Amino acid sequence: MIGVVLAGGAGRRLGGPKAALVLDGRALLAYPLAALRGALGPGARLAVVAKQDTPLPVLQDGAERWIEPDEPRHPLCGLREALRRAGEQDLLVCPVDLPLLGAEELAALLAAACPQAPVAVASVDGRLQPLCGVWRQAAREVVERFPADGSLHELVGALGAQAIERPDPAPYLNVNRAEDLERAIAVLRAQPKVNE
Numbered sequence: 001m002i003g004v005v006l007a008g009g010a011g012r013r014l015g016g017p018k019a020a021l022v023l024d025g026r027a028l029l030a031y032p033l034a035a036l037r038g039a040l041g042p043g044a045r046l047a048v049v050a051k052q053d054t055p056l057p058v059l060q061d062g063a064e065r066w067i068e069p070d071e072p073r074h075p076l077c078g079l080r081e082a083l084r085r086a087g088e089q090d091l092l093v094c095p096v097d098l099p100l101l102g103a104e105e106l107a108a109l110l111a112a113a114c115p116q117a118p119v120a121v122a123s124v125d126g127r128l129q130p131l132c133g134v135w136r137q138a139a140r141e142v143v144e145r146f147p148a149d150g151s152l153h154e155l156v157g158a159l160g161a162q163a164i165e166r167p168d169p170a171p172y173l174n175v176n177r178a179e180d181l182e183r184a185i186a187v188l189r190a191q192p193k194v195n196e
Contacts, residue, residue: 001044001089001090002045003046004047005029005046008050008075019050020056020057023175023185027057028097029056031099031100032098037061037103038103038104038106045064046063048066049068050068067081074148083135083143091135093132093133093134095132098132098171101132101172105171109122109164113134113162114162117134118142118159119135119136122172123166125169
C-alpha cells in the first residue's frame with residue numbers, strides 16, 4: 001500500500017496552490033503526509049502527486065514527488081497518475097486540504113476497506129469523499145477510460161465503491177477558503193496532537 005497525497009489543484013479560492021500554504025506553523029502538505037505515515041507505518045512508501053509547476057515544501061521522510069500532466073486541472077488527473085506510478089500496489093489516498101484527518105482516521109478507513117472492493121471511500125453524513133480512501137489497482141482500467149472532466153462521484157458509482165460511513169465529520173473539514181483555514185487553525189490549537 002502506498003500513501004498518496006493529491007496536491008495538484010490550483011487553489012483558486014485560497015489565492016494559489018494549497019500544499020505550501022502555512023497552517024499553524026506547518027505547510028498544509030505536512031498534515032496529510034504525517035497522517036499517512038502514521039496509518040501505514042514507518043517503512044511505507046509515500047508520494048505527493050502534483051503538477052510540474054505546483055510549489056511544494058521540502059518533502060520529508062522519503063516522500064516522493066510524482067508529476068501529473070499539466071492538463072486537465074482535475075483531481076482525476078492526479079488519481080490516474082498515482083495508479084499508473086504505483087505499479088501493482090494499491091493506494092491509500094488523501095487530498096492535501098484535509099489537515100484534520102489524522103492517522104487514526106486513515107487507519108480506520110484502511111481497516112474497514114473490503115479487499116474485494118476496487119474502491120473504498122469515506123462517507124460523511126451520507127456524502128461520499130471520493131478522494132479519501134483506498135483505491136486498488138482493480139479500479140485502474142475504469143479510471144483510465146473515465147472522461148477527464150467527469151464527476152468523481154459518478155466515477156466511484158461506476159466502480160461500485162464501498163462507502164465507509166464515518167461517525168465524526170470534523171476530520172473532513174476541507175480547507176478551500178480563508179474561513180476554513182481559520183476554523184482548522186482553531187481546532188489544531190485546541191487539540192495540538194490531531195496528526196501526531
